[in-house]
Amino acid sequence: MRATQDCQKSYADKQQRLIEFNVGDNVMLKFSPWKRIIRFRKKGKLSPMYIRPFRIVARVGKVAYKLDLPKELEGIHSTFHVFHLRKCHANDASHMPLIDIEVDEQLNYIEQPIEIVDCKEKQVRRRVIPLVKVLWKHRKGSDAIWEVEE
Structure with a gap:
């Protein structure tokens, strides 16, 4: 035991x-x-x-x-x-103070783009995907991130 x-x-x-x-x-x-x-x-x-x-x-x-x-x-x-x-x-x-956070009716966080910083195209096999670097309001970490152009 x-x-x-x-x-x-x-x-x-x-x-x-x-x-x-x-x-x-x-x-x-x-x-x-x-x-x-x-x-x-x-x-x-x-x-x-x-x-x-x-x-x-x-x-x-x-x-x-x-x-x-x-x-x-x-x-x-x-x-x-x-x-x-x-x-x-x-x-x-x-x-980030809670007063500055904007939320819609379904309690989704609303982010607003400030400006497009840069553009580029990414080659994926046979497709070309247009990307833009967007500067977001209230985004933590890096201020600008790459997103699909749509």
């Missing part, structure tokens, strides 16, 4: 990882809707897995951290286990 337990423990230890954060780090908070309460505006499979970055205020014990939560989340306890937190690697400059 002891040999079997040691074998199972060795398998479990390989998958464990030590997660630590420092006071002042920004972390994303993992949440799951509890008892069908929708707290973060989305429901179903499109609901976010992690919500916005929060700053760590203090460390509580070995595996818990206290977060600086805004007033909208004052009904939630501010101390979370380390497995509910993920390191936030994004900087504040890449954060």
